[in-house]
Amino acid sequence: MCPVFAGGKPERDTRSKWYLSETEWKDSVFPNYCTGWLYISTPRTANRLVKMAPTEDFLWIDDVWVTGYLAAAANIKHINLREYFTMMWEKAVMLKSAQNDEIYHNDIIASPTGRQREIAEVLTKNAERCFKAKCYNNIYKTKPADKESMAAQELLNRVLPTYLPL
Structure with a gap:
């Protein structure tokens, strides 16, 4: 459960602190992901993410990597709390x-x-x-x-x- 960000795009401007090269992230959009300020998880879901981490390519933007990329790879669905944030x-x-x-x-x-x-x-x-x-x-x-x-x-x-x- 979290405020879900959908349709986020990687920053391709090399002057930005959030810059991602095509090598780091080839897709034009991120998977849906949670803001790092708030997400709620069960221990079982957290364990699924931990087990998925060594099997997937690392991305240094942790919100996108953990709650977006790893969650999608583990087939974890978000419950959107955006109205509460x-x-x-x-x-x-x-x-x-x-x-x-x-x-x-x-x-x-x-x-x-x-x-x-x-x-x-x-x-x-x-x-x-x-x-x-x-x-x-x-x-x-x-x-x-x-x-x-x-x-x-x-x-x-x-x-x-x-x-x-x-």
């Missing part, structure tokens, strides 16, 4: 801070923090608050049927991209 800490703080027990919000379980301890502390504090209060969101409750909650979520979905690209 954002790559923008600003969006994560906004979403977590807006959570409450009355208005439905979509929640996330992971985001980067920009290596800022304060951001991590704010996210943790709000996650703990929501855990205790069982906030009205996609983690603790089912999607609402009432028009007011749905309208509030739709408004947030329209306004948020104005301030933060999704």
Whole structure:
């Protein structure tokens, strides 16, 4: 289980730190793979990946190699958690801070923090608050049927991209 990246292409610009030569990766796209920030696995699945590693060519981009290339070779299917993930800490703080027990919000379980301890502390504090209060969101409750909650979520979905690209 992870946020799945699909259709990723190898970087062919030699000036990039992510540059991959045709020798390192011949295909024009990567297999679907997980972000390194979040993936959840059972011990059995992890063991299958470990056993597959010595039989396959190594790729130094570990997210692509382990959760993409090795997973595909082991016939492991991803469960996409993309809706619970954002790559923008600003969006994560906004979403977590807006959570409450009355208005439905979509929640996330992971985001980067920009290596800022304060951001991590704010996210943790709000996650703990929501855990205790069982906030009205996609983690603790089912999607609402009432028009007011749905309208509030739709408004947030329209306004948020104005301030933060999704």
